Amino acid sequence: MLRFALYSALALLLAGAGILWFVRREAHESAEQELTKDASRAATYLAHELEPADLEAPITAPARLNALDTLFAPERAEGVVRVKLWRPDGTITYSTDHSLIGSHVEADELSEVLAGEPVREIGRLNDEGGTGENIKVLSAYVPLTLAGDSRPRGVLEFYNDYAPVEARVAGALKPVAIALLLALLLLFASLFPILHQVTKALEHRNRRLEQQAAELEQTLTERRQAVAGLREAETRYRTLVEQLPLVTYIDRLDAWSSTIFTSPQIETILGYSVQEWTDDPQFFPKVLHPDDRERVLAQHAEAYRTGESFSSQYRMLAKDGRAVWFEDVVTIVKDESGTPVQAQGFRLDITHRKATEVALSESEERFRTLVGNVPGVIFRCEIDSDWTMEFLSDEIEDLVGYPASDFISNRARTFTSIVHPQDASLLETEVEAAVKEDRPYTTEYRVVHRDGTIRNVVERGQAVLTRDGGLMLDGAIFDITARRQGENERLKLAAIVESSGDAIMTASLEGVLTSWNSGAERIFGYTAEEVLGQPLTMLAPPDRPAEPREYFEKVLDGEALSGVETVRRRKDGSLIDVSFTYSPLRDAAGAVVGASAVAQDITERRKAAAERERLVHELASQNEQLRELDRLKDEFVALVSHELRTPLTSIRGYLELVLEGEGGDLTDEQRKFLGVVERNAHRLLALVGDLLFLAQVEAGKLSLEIGAVDLSALAAESVETARPIAEEKGVTLTLASGPLPLLPGDRSRLGQLLDNLVSNGIKFTPSGGRVDVRVRNERDAAVVEVRDTGMGIAAAEQEHLFERFFRTSKATEQAIPGTGLGLAISKAIVHAHSGRITVASDEKTGSTFRVALPIRQAQPAAAEIEQVAL
Ligand code: ADP
Helix, strand or coil, rough: CHHHHHHHHHHHHHHHHHHHHHHHHHHHHCCCHHHHHHHHHHHHHHHHCCCCCHHCCCCHHHHHHHHHHHHHHHHHHHHHHEEEEEECCCCCEEEEEHHHHCCCCCHHHHHHHHCCCCCCEEEECCCCCCCHHHHHHHEEEEEEEECCCCCEEEEEEEEEEHHHHHHHHHHHHHHHHHHHHHHHHHHHHHHHHHHHHHHHHHHHHHHHHHHHHHHHHHHHHHHHHHHHHHHHHHHHHHHHHHHHHHHEEEEEECCCCCCEEECCCHHHHHHCHHHHHHCCCHHHHHEEEEHHHHHHHHHHHHHHCCCEEEEEEEECCCCCCCCEEEEEEEEECCCCCCCCCEEEEEEECCHHHHHHHHHHHHHHHHHHHHHHHCCEEEEEEECCCCCCCCEEECCCHHHCCCCHHHHHHCCCCHHHHCCCHHHHHHHHHHHHHHHHHCCCCCEEEEEECCCCCCCEEEEEEEEEEEEEEEEEEEHHHEEEEHHHHHHHHHHHHHHHHHCCCCEEEEEEEECCCECHHHHHHHHHHCHHHHCCCHHHHHHHHCCCHHHHHHHHHHHCCCCCCCEEEEECCCCCCCCEEEEEEEEECCCCCEEEEEEEEEEEEHHHHHHHHHHHHHHHHHHHHHHHHHHHHHHHHHHHHHHHHHHHHHHHHHHHHHHHHHHCCCCCCCCCHHHHHHHHHHHHHHHHHHHHHHHHHHHHHHHCCCCEEEEEECCCHHHHHHHHHHHHHHHHHCEEEEEEEEECCEEEEEHHHHHHHHHHHHHHHHHHCCCCCCEEEEEEEEEEEEEEEEEEECCCCCCHHHHHCCCCCCHHHHHHHHHCCCCCCCCHHHHHHHHHHHCEEEEECCCCCCCEEEEEECCCCCCHHHHHHHHHCC
């Protein structure tokens, strides 16, 4: 950029200088012309003052010299520093410098001037001699035509001082130069951004050009290399072709593929001359190996028919009897109409290749059989994070469910992908360490089978150096899942045996103890060291020394004995009750090799069994006693109740009479006392009634008088009966009943039931509380709910609520009167109607008794009713 700016500045400067030079030249020209014109004008008017003699001979006369000096004085005053008069032959006839008069100069200009044209010349004042300062001058030669003459008689020369001319030119040039400089500067400044851009574009283009040049160079180099390579390949190929045991030939398309031409190599390979081939049309079939002949001729015939080229491999028999393998590439040559005309091709001796192939396939086959017979996966892989497989035996499919081909070159999956994620890094570290130390390794890890199961494997391998110098890993992987599981099972069993509380032991065929667990140690007191190797009879009780042996013999015969209860002797001599289970021990082939025995200490069990028996006996007899007592009590209650009812009825009868005044008037006090007697008699009668009812139930003799009952009406009656008591106590009593069909039942018993529930509600609800009775139809049942806000019943006591004589602890504590018979009777009534009575209660909110009676109920048979019992 800078360079470019410099260049353009220089160019502009040059242009400026050129312009200046031109202007200067023009200025000089015009100044000089003017001077010359002045000279011509002066010559015209001076001609009148000059005489022909002035030009004929050098003037020597002082008078004339003076006159001429005076004549030219005004000129001299105007910058003419010297005047000369020339005779046409070059002699100076006059000069203001008198020393020059008479001198002769060969001045070429003169003849030109004399022809009429003024001439000017720049030089030094004294170039042609003279005195004074030798200043720069412009000399103007003008023709001098005197008055009366028609042609110039001589030449007048004025020497003008050149300094004023130069000063004038310089004066004229200065503003021009300044203006020019400014213009140039302006131009340069306005050019600069354009220049800048242009330069950038140019630079960019330059770079691109350079790049292209480099690329071109590269391409050229490559092409040169390619050409060289091609040439080299060509040479190589030619040498190769020339050295190949290759036979070219042309055959006829006949049944024997008779030879038209064959190249002479055939002789070297098979030993037959070319002549032999071409002379005998059936030569080819003759030398074909008998095993291949039919196939090859058929192939040829087929190709000749279809016109399709082909290649085949077959053997020919050499002259010396050797079989030589050929690769034959046959091309069918066709004419313009496409009809096959002849066959041509080449035969390549591939005997060696065949032999190698066979050897190779044999060795590969051997290797495969070998690998196939190894009970594991054989592999060769790269030592990379995928374990990229180069070879992997088919066994892998059994192990992980994917074919070996999946893993070769990571085609479908990597080997790492089937290694258990938790083991992958361990495998890598172990292999890496072994590779680093150049030693074989054995490592165990898990692989994940396609079906998701996990297999344990052990891998043995080692890094090997391949032929091309790389490192690969060769190794084998064995499935040890079964072994691992076996081990695990064995360990589990051993742990079970060891932790068992029972004595577990085994004995060999000889009857010698071979294993002894900690249970045995605890039960019999001997440690394993003390008994192993000892005869099993060492545990026999003193009175039956041979017993263990007897059982043992039976087991060895294949019999399994279980639950044999007997006695054994402990280490401390004490006897212990045990239960034995014996079984034979068999080896893998099923042969009995010993026996195992499991013994349980049954001392405790025996004791417990005896105790249990005793208790059962005791309980049975207690039960019997209780049942008898109960029966007696029931009988007694029934009897007493019955016996009480008659006198009580009579007491009430008479009381009524007395109170009605039949026995005379009563004082108020007497009436009050008798009132108390009557109430108590009434309560007593009710109690007796209850007892008798329950006795009936108990005896299974409850009878109902079934009719159609309106439960809503019955509930209303109960509520109304109870209302005075409720009001007296300050308990709000309400009834809500919906429409209800009539239901079959005993009206008075159901009334008794409702009375009981409503009166209980009021009785166990303190003043200010409420009792709400609701009667409604619920699906197939008539439901009565008596809800109170009373004292409630503790959860633990609720299950006894319907038992005879049961009263809650709260009721007893608060001395709320009652017998504990009401709910038992209620339950009996409900059950007799095939209904259900339930209670929901807690001590904060109160109790709700709920009775559900079936509506569409068959008339219960009397027998059924009688069976209803508590
Ligand atoms: P009684 O009412 O004569 O004691 P019941 O058989 O009718 O006999 O009731 C048995 C017991 O059940 C009562 O003593 C009482 O403890 C409890 N009980 C019955 N109904 C209620 C109730 N509505 N609220 C609280 N406790 C009750």
